[in-house]
Amino acid sequence: MKNYKICIIGFGAVGKGVVESIFLKKEMIKQEYDAELKIVAVGDSSSSAISDDGLDERLLIETKETKGNLSDYPEFGGNLDGKDILDKIDYDILIEVTPTNIETGEPGKSLILKAFEDGKDVVTSNKGHLAINYKELVVSAQKNNVQFKFEATVAGAMPIINFAQETLNSCNIESIIGILNGTTNYILSRMTSEGSSYINTLNESQELGIAETDPTQDVEGIDAACKTVILANSILNIDATYSDVDVTGISDITSEAIDLAKKDGYLIKLIGEVSKKSLKVSPRLVKQGSAYDLNGTLNMATLKTDLAGDVTVVGKGAGSLETASSILTDLINIIRLK
Amino acid sequence: MKNYKICIIGFGAVGKGVVESIFLKKEMIKQEYDAELKIVAVGDSSSSAISDDGLDERLLIETKETKGNLSDYPEFGGNLDGKDILDKIDYDILIEVTPTNIETGEPGKSLILKAFEDGKDVVTSNKGHLAINYKELVVSAQKNNVQFKFEATVAGAMPIINFAQETLNSCNIESIIGILNGTTNYILSRMTSEGSSYINTLNESQELGIAETDPTQDVEGIDAACKTVILANSILNIDATYSDVDVTGISDITSEAIDLAKKDGYLIKLIGEVSKKSLKVSPRLVKQGSAYDLNGTLNMATLKTDLAGDVTVVGKGAGSLETASSILTDLINIIRLK
Numbered sequence: 001m002k003n004y005k006i007c008i009i010g011f012g013a014v015g016k017g018v019v020e021s022i023f024l025k026k027e028m029i030k031q032e033y034d035a036e037l038k039i040v041a042v043g044d045s046s047s048s049a050i051s052d053d054g055l056d057e058r059l060l061i062e063t064k065e066t067k068g069n070l071s072d073y074p075e076f077g078g079n080l081d082g083k084d085i086l087d088k089i090d091y092d093i094l095i096e097v098t099p100t101n102i103e104t105g106e107p108g109k110s111l112i113l114k115a116f117e118d119g120k121d122v123v124t125s126n127k128g129h130l131a132i133n134y135k136e137l138v139v140s141a142q143k144n145n146v147q148f149k150f151e152a153t154v155a156g157a158m159p160i161i162n163f164a165q166e167t168l169n170s171c172n173i174e175s176i177i178g179i180l181n182g183t184t185n186y187i188l189s190r191m192t193s194e195g196s197s198y199i200n201t202l203n204e205s206q207e208l209g210i211a212e213t214d215p216t217q218d219v220e221g222i223d224a225a226c227k228t229v230i231l232a233n234s235i236l237n238i239d240a241t242y243s244d245v246d247v248t249g250i251s252d253i254t255s256e257a258i259d260l261a262k263k264d265g266y267l268i269k270l271i272g273e274v275s276k277k278s279l280k281v282s283p284r285l286v287k288q289g290s291a292y293d294l295n296g297t298l299n300m301a302t303l304k305t306d307l308a309g310d311v312t313v314v315g316k317g318a319g320s321l322e323t324a325s326s327i328l329t330d331l332i333n334i335i336r337l338k
Numbered sequence: 339m340k341n342y343k344i345c346i347i348g349f350g351a352v353g354k355g356v357v358e359s360i361f362l363k364k365e366m367i368k369q370e371y372d373a374e375l376k377i378v379a380v381g382d383s384s385s386s387a388i389s390d391d392g393l394d395e396r397l398l399i400e401t402k403e404t405k406g407n408l409s410d411y412p413e414f415g416g417n418l419d420g421k422d423i424l425d426k427i428d429y430d431i432l433i434e435v436t437p438t439n440i441e442t443g444e445p446g447k448s449l450i451l452k453a454f455e456d457g458k459d460v461v462t463s464n465k466g467h468l469a470i471n472y473k474e475l476v477v478s479a480q481k482n483n484v485q486f487k488f489e490a491t492v493a494g495a496m497p498i499i500n501f502a503q504e505t506l507n508s509c510n511i512e513s514i515i516g517i518l519n520g521t522t523n524y525i526l527s528r529m530t531s532e533g534s535s536y537i538n539t540l541n542e543s544q545e546l547g548i549a550e551t552d553p554t555q556d557v558e559g560i561d562a563a564c565k566t567v568i569l570a571n572s573i574l575n576i577d578a579t580y581s582d583v584d585v586t587g588i589s590d591i592t593s594e595a596i597d598l599a600k601k602d603g604y605l606i607k608l609i610g611e612v613s614k615k616s617l618k619v620s621p622r623l624v625k626q627g628s629a630y631d632l633n634g635t636l637n638m639a640t641l642k643t644d645l646a647g648d649v650t651v652v653g654k655g656a657g658s659l660e661t662a663s664s665i666l667t668d669l670i671n672i673i674r675l676k
Contacts, residue, residue, distance in 0.1 A: 021645055025508060157646035159505040167497040167505050170363060170666035289627055291652065307359060307663035308495035314629065314650040325645035328508035 003036045004335060007089060009082040009111055010097035011044035014125050016061055017324030018095055023057035025328060035335045041089045042070060048080040049073035050089055082111050093334060095327060096124040102222055105129030112137060116144040123330040125152035125323055131226035131242040134233040149330035154227045155180055155299040157322035158315025164235040164303060171305035173235050175275035178301030179294060180227045182317035183211050183218040184250050184270040189295040192267060197255050220249035221270060221281040228272045228279050240279055248282040261285055267293060341374045342673060345427060347420040347449055348435035349382035352463050354399055355662030356433055361395035363666060373673045379427045380408060386418040387411035388427055420449050431672060433665060434462040440560060443467030450475060454482045461668040463490035463661055469564035469580040472571040487668035492565045493518055493637040495660035496653025502573045502641060509643035511573050513613035516639030517632060518565045520655035521549050521556040522588050522608040527633040530596050530605060558587035559608060559619040566610045566617050578617055586620040599623055605631060
């Protein structure tokens with residue numbers, strides 16, 4: 001039985017999902033992959049919990065939920081920041097799930113580069129650094145001979161990067177087109193079914209916790225644009241960065257425009273497109289009843305391939321445990337190759 | 339660079355697709371996987387072509403298409419049967435693409451078992467032996483410490499087995515439900531759009547080459563039932579065989595029934611369902627606009643998972659090169675693990 005010491009930096013919804021999913025799946029991983037996972041450190045923006053003997057998954061979540069931080073984790077709580085944690089502890093795999101920062105990629109970028117230089121494998125769900133520094137990160141991972149995985153960055157629980165790289169590895173992927181942001185899909189679906197205005201629907205989505213208090217990254221297409229950059233680099237081998245994407249969000253879409261489309265058998269959806277010719281996120285007319293006719297926060301993507309024709313995947317684009325499932329798949333794939 | 343000697347038994351549409359796809363992708367496989375593929379033998383039901391130095395992919399297809407057999411392949415043509423080919427030649431991987439035989443599983447079953455006993459890896463697209471002897475085949479592969487892959491047996495180019503086993507490996511798959519046969523989906527879609535009778539639509543499908551001259555395996559649900567057995571065994575770890583499936587085909591579906599459904603917003607589709615509780619293939623009412631509302635020969639499947647929620651794949655269920663893409667993916671995955 002091999003042992004793997006896991007360090008998790010970032011303890012919001014996704015971080016908690018990762019801890020919960022490790023709790024749920026550690027027995028399965030022992031049995032099927034002959035590997036024992038031990039969480040030796042967790043850090044959020046202001047606190048930490050560290051133990052070389054392993055932390056208790058349920059107690060980590062309970063401490064964060066009842067105390068609001070990790071410094072109150074019995075015996076092993078503290079206030080180290082991410083970099084200090086990586087300096088101090090002995091670990092094998094970093095799970096970097098800090099918030100996406102599309103301006104600088106920090107703090108995720110520095111944490112990941114440090115982990116690579118220390119010879120550690122990394123799994124991330126953070127889009128910021130990948131959207132602006134994809135090549136630098138991937139080259140550093142290669143140089144340091146470590147594994148770097150990021151399935152969860154695009155479309156949460158819906159597999160697409162591993163799907164293209166592994167399950168379709170006989171095919172050349174010529175383009176990818178799809179609905180890559182769940183929040184905007186929810187807003188547009190509700191505007192279509194209710195005939196409501198953009199601003200009222202946004203407010204309702206915020207009340208339901210589907211849209212964030214500052215909804216800019218979702219509604220202005222920034223989140224979807226980050227995903228097109230990651231797909232362009234990882235699946236189509238295009239050396240692209242965030243500034244290469246032509247981005248239009250949904251904040252100018254009126255209920256009248258949606259009604260007009262509806263009368264002609266169309267819907268308005270925020271579509272991301274990735275091809276050698278174009279990296280684009282914009283609202284587009286799609287046919288009712290087509291593969292793009294998805295309600296709620298679902299995501300979908302159609303991969304155009306040379307041998308297999310079009311292959312489409314549909315799945316949940318967000319959710320704590322759902323996104324964690326992609327991180328855990330990456331973790332298992334790292335272990336399998338060791 | 340590692341060399342792999344490939345033996346292909348079966349040279350119908352799928353076999354030709356495999357040869358064509360190797361021709362198209364051998365350079366990519368050299369570059370990306372540091373592996374050289376060489377087809378050293380191809381056999382069909384009555385003829386063969388064998389050369390330890392490798393056969394020419396284009397000449398193989400041209401010979402079969404112009405002469406109707408392989409015995410006229412210049413210099414290396416002959417009349418060995420499958421078993422004699424395996425006895426005579428030196429090879430690494432068998433691609434078994436003989437026709438599905440749901441009564442005995444032959445000749446595929448004996449060929450595969452012989453290959454296993456000789457220590458060879460096997461890829462197959464043949465559903466017959468897997469639907470009736472899944473366990474025997476898998477146990478033999480394990481005992482002989484060889485790899486056995488069969489992505490192409492279910493839904494042609496649409497990835498599902500590798501998708502579940504690898505891309506969703508963090509999840510427990512609780513059930514699979516979907517459209518697993520393209521021919522019947524084509525017939526039902528046409529009956530719905532044209533209001534035509536079952537028998538007229540079947541005849542039209544036969545003229546177009548979509549339905550076979552003897553359409554029994556497709557229209558009576560046998561083909562879809564074989565696929566549910568393979569999914570039950572490979573993804574849900576259920577020890578099932580063909581006789582465990584509750585099967586109803588589409589030959590009793592009338593245009594009146596389809597019309598009635600249509601008026602209420604429903605469609606009739608041939609649905610395969612796999613769960614611990616039930617293995618079933620039957621015509622069912624599905625909602626217009628739902629994930630099952632697919633036209634033509636497309637296949638789809640929704641996998642219900644514990645962590646990632648529902649994940650759906652849609653793709654081409656048949657086609658020579660499309661099905662070959664799944665076989666080539668299996669071949670690449672065998673090479674990657676060597």
